Amino acid sequence: MALPPLLRTTTFRLTLLFLALFAGAGAAFLGYIYLMTAGEVTRLADGAITKEIRTLDAIYAKGGVEALRGAMAERTAIDQPFLYLLLDKTGRRIWGTIPNAPVGQSDERNIVWTRFSVAQSWDGAPREARLARGERQRLSGGEILFVGSDVGNAETYVLKIVRGLWGAGFLVVFLGLGGGILVSRNVTRSVSGLNAVVGAVQGGDLRARVRPQGNGDEFDALAGGLNDMLDRLERSIGGLRHAGDAIAHDLRSPLTRLRTRLEVAMLDVEAGRSDPKAALAQALEDADGVLRTFNAVLAISRLQAAGAAPDQTLFDPSQLAADVAELYQPVCEDKGLDFRAELAGGLTARGNREFLAQAVANILDNAVKYTPEGGAVMLRVRRRSSGEVEFSVTDTGLGVPEAERGRVVERFVRLENSRNQPGAGLGLPLVAAVAQAHGGRLELDEGPGRVGEMGPGLRVAVVLPRVGQDG
Amino acid sequence: MRILIVEDDAEAGAAMVRGLTEAGNAVVHAADGAEGLKTAEAGGFDVLVVDRMMPRLDGLSLVETLRRQGDQTPVLFLSALGEIEDRVTGLKAGGDDYLVKPYAFAELIARVEALARRRETGSVQTTLRVGELEMDLIGRTVRREGREIDLQPREFQLLEFLMRHAGQSVTRTMLLEKVWEYHFDPQTNVIDVHISRLRAKIDKGFEHPMLQTVRGAGYRLDT
Numbered sequence: 001m002a003l004p005p006l007l008r009t010t011t012f013r014l015t016l017l018f019l020a021l022f023a024g025a026g027a028a029f030l031g032y033i034y035l036m037t038a039g040e041v042t043r044l045a046d047g048a049i050t051k052e053i054r055t056l057d058a059i060y061a062k063g064g065v066e067a068l069r070g071a072m073a074e075r076t077a078i079d080q081p082f083l084y085l086l087l088d089k090t091g092r093r094i095w096g097t098i099p100n101a102p103v104g105q106s107d108e109r110n111i112v113w114t115r116f117s118v119a120q121s122w123d124g125a126p127r128e129a130r131l132a133r134g135e136r137q138r139l140s141g142g143e144i145l146f147v148g149s150d151v152g153n154a155e156t157y158v159l160k161i162v163r164g165l166w167g168a169g170f171l172v173v174f175l176g177l178g179g180g181i182l183v184s185r186n187v188t189r190s191v192s193g194l195n196a197v198v199g200a201v202q203g204g205d206l207r208a209r210v211r212p213q214g215n216g217d218e219f220d221a222l223a224g225g226l227n228d229m230l231d232r233l234e235r236s237i238g239g240l241r242h243a244g245d246a247i248a249h250d251l252r253s254p255l256t257r258l259r260t261r262l263e264v265a266m267l268d269v270e271a272g273r274s275d276p277k278a279a280l281a282q283a284l285e286d287a288d289g290v291l292r293t294f295n296a297v298l299a300i301s302r303l304q305a306a307g308a309a310p311d312q313t314l315f316d317p318s319q320l321a322a323d324v325a326e327l328y329q330p331v332c333e334d335k336g337l338d339f340r341a342e343l344a345g346g347l348t349a350r351g352n353r354e355f356l357a358q359a360v361a362n363i364l365d366n367a368v369k370y371t372p373e374g375g376a377v378m379l380r381v382r383r384r385s386s387g388e389v390e391f392s393v394t395d396t397g398l399g400v401p402e403a404e405r406g407r408v409v410e411r412f413v414r415l416e417n418s419r420n421q422p423g424a425g426l427g428l429p430l431v432a433a434v435a436q437a438h439g440g441r442l443e444l445d446e447g448p449g450r451v452g453e454m455g456p457g458l459r460v461a462v463v464l465p466r467v468g469q470d471g
Numbered sequence: 472m473r474i475l476i477v478e479d480d481a482e483a484g485a486a487m488v489r490g491l492t493e494a495g496n497a498v499v500h501a502a503d504g505a506e507g508l509k510t511a512e513a514g515g516f517d518v519l520v521v522d523r524m525m526p527r528l529d530g531l532s533l534v535e536t537l538r539r540q541g542d543q544t545p546v547l548f549l550s551a552l553g554e555i556e557d558r559v560t561g562l563k564a565g566g567d568d569y570l571v572k573p574y575a576f577a578e579l580i581a582r583v584e585a586l587a588r589r590r591e592t593g594s595v596q597t598t599l600r601v602g603e604l605e606m607d608l609i610g611r612t613v614r615r616e617g618r619e620i621d622l623q624p625r626e627f628q629l630l631e632f633l634m635r636h637a638g639q640s641v642t643r644t645m646l647l648e649k650v651w652e653y654h655f656d657p658q659t660n661v662i663d664v665h666i667s668r669l670r671a672k673i674d675k676g677f678e679h680p681m682l683q684t685v686r687g688a689g690y691r692l693d694t
Contacts, residue, residue, distance in 0.1 A: 291573060326625055328661060354653070358655040
């Protein structure tokens with residue numbers, strides 16, 4: 001069955017269900033009240049009538065029909081009179097305030113309860129049929145006495161209550177439905193905002209965002225979550241796109257160089273100026289260089305795009321540094337460098353060991369390359385007062401002028417005095433990418449200062465965030 | 472050695488067949504995973520060289536199937552996927568070594584030979600002997616012609632690896648991966664320096680050098 005869209009919403013259905021439950025409970029409650037009220041009115045009237053008949057019966061027993069007539073006439077004058085009718089043995093009317101008996105006279109039983117209508121005029125108002133209750137009793141002389149009571153007022157009061165209850169019921173249903181529709185429309189509007197964004201994203205528009213209503217409800221929370229998710233997704237896809245562009249850009253120059261060399265080598269070989277084998281060996285070496293560059297650029301780009309390094313575990317940073325130091329110590333000694341390691345014990349860091357080992361290796365490699373013979377290199381692992389774990393390498397080489405420090409972490413940037421050293425300018429950028437992928441950072445400072453021919457040196461530090469108590 | 476190459480790239484496959492044949496091996500080439508599995512199941516190979524990404528049956532599934540059947544032939548995975556997690560996946564699937572494309576022939580041959588050799592030494596050894604060189608794996612001592620040689624722990628591991636692969640070329644990358652367990656490429660040739668330290672200890676003062684440098688490939692320990 002096709003309902004209007006609004007009526008098909010979950011919220012509206014829930015409203016209807018709630019309304020039905022509420023109306024059911026209300027009806028049961030009101031029904032109980034009605035039964036109690038209406039029953040009480042009848043009981044009160046009946047009690048009064050029975051008492052009156054007993055009184056009149058006593059008067060009749062003492063003074064006969066005449067006394068009874070007098071008593072009835074007398075009692076008619078009081079405020080809330082009963083209705084009286086006295087018939088003789090044959091059923092003829094002797095005296096009464098109502099014209100005829102509301103029940104047949106053939107009935108021989110003494111007491112008969114009945115409901116009847118009575119036409120009466122009050123204060124000259126038009127005659128109206130009113131509801132009454134009455135009791136009939138055959139007196140000991142054979143006369144029939146009928147005493148009734150006008151319960152019209154009480155009945156009307158009960159009827160009014162009933163009508164009021166119906167009205168209240170309608171009001172509840174009406175307000176409930178109206179409120180349900182309003183709430184549904186509100187919720188539908190919130191959800192349709194979300195749906196529109198999901199649709200836009202499905203259509204490929206990653207920039208679509210939900211505008212929160214600003215009331216801080218769960219829909220706003222959902223919208224915020226969706227927006228955060230889209231932000232991350234957009235950044236990561238943007239990162240990948242950027243990585244692709246960067247790789248294409250970064251590889252163009254080495255490939256161009258390789259191609260040029262091959263072309264020159266071919267010309268040389270054709271002219272007999274060069275040995276083909278040597279040219280091919282040179283080409284192979286160049287190709288390997290391009291591959292190394294490619295691998296480094298890819299590693300940096302992947303780390304940047306992923307945001308966080310994969311396979312992070314808890315490890316002892318000093319142990320990691322000791323292993324890398326062991327790898328580089330002979331190189332330092334061969335170059336005549338004073339190499340020392342100061343590794344604090346009992347530290348814990350979290351990260352990808354392979355990437356961090358490579359980062360420490362890259363920093364050490366740079367220090368070894370750029371520190372002249374007779375210099376010193378110091379590898380240090382310590383915990384900062386902030387709880388961060390720091391790997392640092394300090395050398396006594398030429399250092400990097402302060403103005404250039406921001407630049408050397410960019411890809412392919414090689415400073416003037418380093419151009420005669422091997423390398424592609426990807427060492428520090430990789431270290432920076434590794435540090436960032438661990439939520440840490442790379443810091444460059446001046447070394448120990450100028451001492452004679454040496455210095456001022458460089459201090460490179462990879463700072464990893466502190467590991468929380470939860471691991 | 473009998474080697475099966477499972478590689479869907481025809482040119483790369485042909486180049487590998489040529490390179491490994493010239494190194495003195497009998498080489499069979501399967502052009503996709505399904506064919507490779509059938510050929511491998513027939514048995515008789517010393518080493519399988521398996522590309523990871525192939526049509527019909529990928530390299531991982533091929534090796535997993537073989538291992539389930541109880542085939543323990545050493546497997547060298549070839550892959551353009553060089554990330555750490557890719558390597559771990561490959562080794563978990565039952566691969567014994569992992570080589571990232573593109574690679575040098577020398578690297579491929581050295582690794583294939585290392586895998587084939589590993590199979591021959593099945594039993595647990597307590598001593599290694601290469602010519603005059605003797606290594607006690609339990610006492611952690613090394614002697615040449617009976618003279619004790621004092622080695623640092625890492626030098627001991629390095630020599631152990633070279634002795635286990637005596638007569639074969641081992642590349643710098645292999646040493647870095649198997650002895651130091653690093654999978655990155657240090658810019659400086661740190662391995663060369665470690666080798667020359669080791670060479671100074673085991674060859675200095677002896678008549679003929681045992682630790683050879685193989686041009687374009689790496690190093691080799693010879694009797």
